[in-house]
Amino acid sequence: MASHHQQPHSPRYRGRFAPSPTGPLHFGSLVTAVGSLLEARRHQGSWTLRIDDIDPPREAPGATDAILRTLERFGFQWDGPVVYQSRRLDLYSEALDRLRRSAYAYGCACTRREIANVAVNGPNGLIYPGTCRQGLPPGRRTRAWRVRCDNTSIRFHDRFQGPMDTLLAETIGDFVVRRADGHFAYHLAAAVDDGSDGITHLVRGCDLLWCTPPQRYLQQLLGLPVPECGHLPIVVNRAGQKLSKQNHAPPLDIKQPEVQVWDALAALRQQPPAALRRGSLDMLWAWAMEHWQPDAVYGLASTATP
Ligand code: GLU
DSSP: OGGGGGGGOOOTTTEEEEEOOOSBBHHHHHHHHHHHHHHHHHHHHHHHEEEEOOOOOOOOTTTTHHHHHHHHHHHHHOOSEEEEEGGOOOHHOOOOOOHHHHOOEEEEEEOOHHHHHHEEEEETTTTOOOOTTTTOOOOOOOOOOEEOTTEEEEEETTTTTTEEEEEHHHTSSEEEEEEESSOHHHHHHHHHHHHHHHHHEEEGGGGGGHHHHHHHHHHHTTTOOOEEEEEEEEEEOSSSOOTTTTTOBBBTTTOOOHHHHHHHHTTTTOOOGGGGGGSSSHHHHHHHHHHHOOGGTTOOOEOOOO
C-alpha cells in the first residue's frame, strides 16, 4: 500500500472526518476528506473516522456501509475503530445534564413557527429571540433544550479562513442542544465527541464555519479541550450552489477513484501532475502526501466542480 499509511502518529495532532449517513458521499465530501487526511498526515497525526448517526429521521438505509466502502475503495485509511455517535448517547445525555445543572441549558416551549414569526436570520439560521430564557410561559411545556449565550465572544484563527471573532448572542443566539423530537443536536454531539476524543484539529467544509463558535462555546462550558480548526472551501456546482443531496450531487463513482481523487486535489489547488490522473491510486496518494500545500487554499471559501 501507499507509503502514507506507514507514518508514525504523533499525539500532538489528532484529526477526524465525520460524515453523516444521510446518503452516499459526493465530490464535496471527497474534497473535505482528502484535505482533512492530508493535513493530518503532514503533521504525522492520526486521523479517525466518525459516523455522525444521531439524526435517524435524516438517515438513509445502507448509507453508513456505502460510505465505509467508498472511503476504502478511494484508498483512505483511518486510525483505530470507526466511532459511531449513535453509541454515545450516554455521553451526550451526561453533557446535557451538566449544562442543566449549571443553568446554562434551559427548556424552550417555542414552536418553529413562533420563532419564525419574530426572529431574524443569522449565518446559522434563525436567531432565537430568547422567549423562554427566563422560564416557560404559563401553561407551556419544554419541547427543546437550548443553551444561553450571554455576551460571550468567540475568537479563533481558522487555518484556512483566517481570523474569526463573533459575539455569540448577536450572530447565533441561544441554540438547541436537544431537539423537540428528543434527538441530540449536532452541535452538542460534535462538541462532546471532538472534545472527549482529544481531537486537536478540526478540518471540515466551510459550510460548517459558523458551527464552530457554538461548538467551541460548548467545549468551554463543559471544560473540554477546544481544537484548532480549518474550514476548507466547499465545492459548488456550475450554478454556484454547494454540492449536496438536496441539489442532486451525483454519488462518487467507485469505478474511477484515481480520477476523482486527482480532481479533488485540483479543486484544492494542488496542481497534481496530469499523468497521475489515470495512473495508480497509490502513486497519486503518495504524490499528494509529499506535496500537500495547505496554503494553496488559504482564503478560499468555495471551489468549482471539475
Ligand atoms: N456530520 C456533519 C456533516 O457531515 C458534520 C461533520 C463535522 O463536524 O465535521 O456535515
